[in-house]
Amino acid sequence: MIYWVIVALWLAVLCAVARAAARGKSGVYGTTWLLLAVLAIDVVRNIAENFYFGLLWGSRYGVFPEAVETALARPELLILPKILNVLAAILVLVILLWRWLPLAATERSEALRTMSAQSAQIRREAEEQRLLFETSVDLILVIDRAGIVRRVSKSSAAILGYLPEEMVGREGSIFAVPEQRASLKAALSTLAAGQRAPEVVADMRHKDGHLLTLSFLGVWAPGLDSGLVIGRDITERMAAALRLDRLAYFDQLSGLPNRVSLLRDLSAALDGADASPLALAVFDLDGFKDINDFLGHSTGDRVIGEIGARLMRLASDGCRFYRSGGDEFFMLFKGGPSPDAGVAQAEEVVRILEERIEVDGYRLFVSVSCGLARAPDHGHRSEDLILNADLALNAAKAGGARKLGVFAPAIRTEARARQEIESELRRAVAQQEFELHFQPQIRLADDAIVGAEALLRWRHPERGLLAPAAFIDALSRSPAAAEAGQFVLTSACEAAAAWREKGLGALRIGVNLFPIQFHSRTLLDDVESALARSGLDARQLELEITENIALGHGDEVLDVLKALHKRGIGLAFDDFGTGYASLSYLLRYPLTRLKIDRSFVQKIADAAAPEHAAIVQSILVMAHNIGLEVVAEGVETERQMAFLRAHRCEEAQGYFFARPLPRADFDAFASARLARPTRGLG
Known part of the structure; x- marks a missing residue:
């Protein structure tokens, strides 16, 4: 009975080999096929041998008829399994010598070439990474969880003035200005926690003492328990942005914020949570055109510059000045609830502007007219407040130079009437x-x-x-x-x-x-x-x-x-x-x-x-x-x-x-x- 169990087991092995061969038609190559062939030969031999002895011993013990034993017990048949073993061994040996050894040598050679190519690729990538690290124009830092610098690119000398060895072992945030070190540490903690850290812009102190602005981005390598931080010098870009900002929001002659800034700040103040009254005053230089016409525009520009300098000295947290263009200036400040709120402050500005101006060897005096409007009494929107201040200015100028006018609804009515009669x-x-x-x-x-x-x-x-x-x-x-x-x-x-x-x-x-x-x-x-x-x-x-x-x-x-x-x-x-x-x-x-x-x-x-x-x-x-x-x-x-x-x-x-x-x-x-x-x- 044992032989039939063995036959069944070897049949199962044969089926498994056949299924493996069938599955591997498109993906099994080389020595794997040889292994399957050798295994198949041995399985067939074992099945044949055990099948033979199973019939022989089964008939001897009465499982099969005695005729089966008589037929199989012949000497020439008894030697057959041994012959099958020898033939199988010879066939396996032939396969091993004729196919397996050359194929194994070829695959080994190919494997060695592949490993060599991969090794060269790894070495090339490592060299490229080294060159990138060493020659990068950006600052590259390897930092541990404590924020200590473990490695630095050579660009540190060009960017911060420090050699790599002067930075290694020191905390990276120490090179930033004190008020920005906390934000750098917080970004590093976020990075070390495996989260994406946002870009951090910080002012860094160069070795010679001057400031420069760097933008930092980083990634964390959990396996190495360290982070790679790249810092890019954006000092020139920030300076260019500041220059563009000044062109967009500041007047070039006076140095004061321009009308765009006035509209922005006034809208923000009117929409803000602070409900305290605001006042807006507009100042006009009477007769400024004569200065340009008779003394030249360059002298007129210097007068505007002097006026701007005086107003900048008067500016404070609660009082800001703007140049709208030409000879028109604005003052935005906190007013009071009374109708005369802000009048005294505006009159003081007028007095200072009318003081003698000395430019280009001339001693000049300008007279100033002023219009004043308050929020919310005279408008809830920036456009309305500016318009009403201008109307108050026009009413003041109509009464003669060096006048100060406060907006009243009657002024708008008169202006509307003038507009209607003009039409x-x-x-x-x-x-x-x-x-x-x-x-x-x-x-x-x-x-x-x-x-x-x-x-x-x-x-x-x-x-x-x-x-x-x-x-x-x-x-x-x-x-x-x-x-x-x-x-x-x-x-x-x-x-x-x-x-x-x-x-x-x-x-x-x-x-x-x-x-x-x-x-x-x-x-x-x-x-x-x-x-x-x-x-x-x-x-x-x-x-x-x-x-x-x-x-x-x-x-x-x-x-x-x-x-x-x-x-x-x-x-x-x-x-x-x-x-x-x-x-x-x-x-x-x-x-x-x-x-x-x-x-x-x-x-x-x-x-x-x-x-x-x-x-x-x-x-x-x-x-x-x-x-x-x-x-x-x-x-x-x-x-x-x-x-x-x-x-x-x-x-x-x-x-x-x-x-x-x-x-x-x-x-x-x-x-x-x-x-x-x-x-x-x-």
Whole structure:
């Protein structure tokens, strides 16, 4: 029975060998196949031998028939298993000698070559790592859990000034500035715990003492119980970033933060948790343009630099200054709840800015205007607060230089009204809503009409006919004034030419000029165009200028007026007596006539105000002495006219004679005036 057990076991082994061979068709090579072949031969031999003896002994003990024993017990068959053993041994020996030994030698040779190649690769990689460690431009540190430096790349000498041997054995964080050592240690602890450590930027102290900035990244090697930390010098990159930051957020002339910084800081302050009131003041240097124009922009730049230096000295944790551009500066500071909160602080800044400035050998003084707005009373958003501070500044400047204004809702209402009337004025010019009325000018010697002053009216589509008081100031400041001035000039010349053609005589026409007509430098061309278009004699045109035009343009006005005078056009000085520099202009400008302001004329017959009569009399005497004729404005009574006639005033205009009249009504008035007998000259 034992033989059959052995046969079964060897059959199991044969099946296992067959399955191994089947599984290894695509992945089993060389000596493995030889081993399987030898094993298969031996298995087959053992199965055959044990099968034979199992039949033989089984028939002997009655398991099989006796005929089986008789058939198998022959001598030649008994020797067969031994022959099979010998044949099997010979076959295995042949396989070993013919196939296995050469194949084993080949595989050993290939294995040796592979090991040699792998060893060379390992040595090459190790050499590359060594070269990388030794020649890296970055700082490479091997650090243990305690933060002690165990190995350092040679780049330490170039980056930190320390040789590797000077750093080995020392704690790595000691080379950082003291206030940043804790963050380096915390990053190392995170790294040693097997977690990903974020990039750490730290200021390191060079051996010679100067500071440089390094960026550190690291990995931990658990098997070696050490970490590899790479530090990159980013000093130049950080410096470049700082330069870009200064370009983006700082003004280059004054050194102060710019408008971008103001918007950022103001928004942060308004959105912050601190609910304390804020105040924003805007400062404007009055007349700074004159410094640039007359002393040069380089001097102006140095003035801005000095202003910036003064403001930087005034800055504190609760008070910051900014330059918005040009000659405009801002102060952001904590205000108080009262309406006057911050006024005293702003006034102190104004006082310091107005102190003498010495640059380029000049001793200069600048006057400063200021506008102040508070949050939350005057706005919850940065844009609103800046706008309201600017509105307060504009209101302050409108009241004269060196003024400080605090925002009030009425200021915004007035600004909105100015914006609306500006829009309406542009529409009025485009849609020809303006028209002229004419006020007669009477010669007092004989009551004859000698001319008229063209006065602008606005036929508003909703408000009806508007007198100049309702819009002339806004129009004077508007760009629409240039086109309106051309309309007045052309229409007035056409009206005067038409009067002459109707037989009303060569009446003189007086035309008021806007300052912008001098600024645009087209006045000479506009006058020539109006005269040519209307056919009016130049001697019938009289242009009226006011002192604000003369003060605003200086020599520019003088050159134009001389050219007009040479052309034969009359020049009248309007509203004489209301300014402070009129006497100098009487001698400087080529004038032909003075117009006494109505504020003096209306009280010349008032016994309670004898000074007005004295002033008018003095003006008349002075004008006659320098060869100028005089027109008195605003004559409303017989007594006023009598006074003027008695003191040899040449002409007058006012309600006593006629109000400003539409063109058709003026034609009728002039015709009637010419038809009546003139007063004698005696």
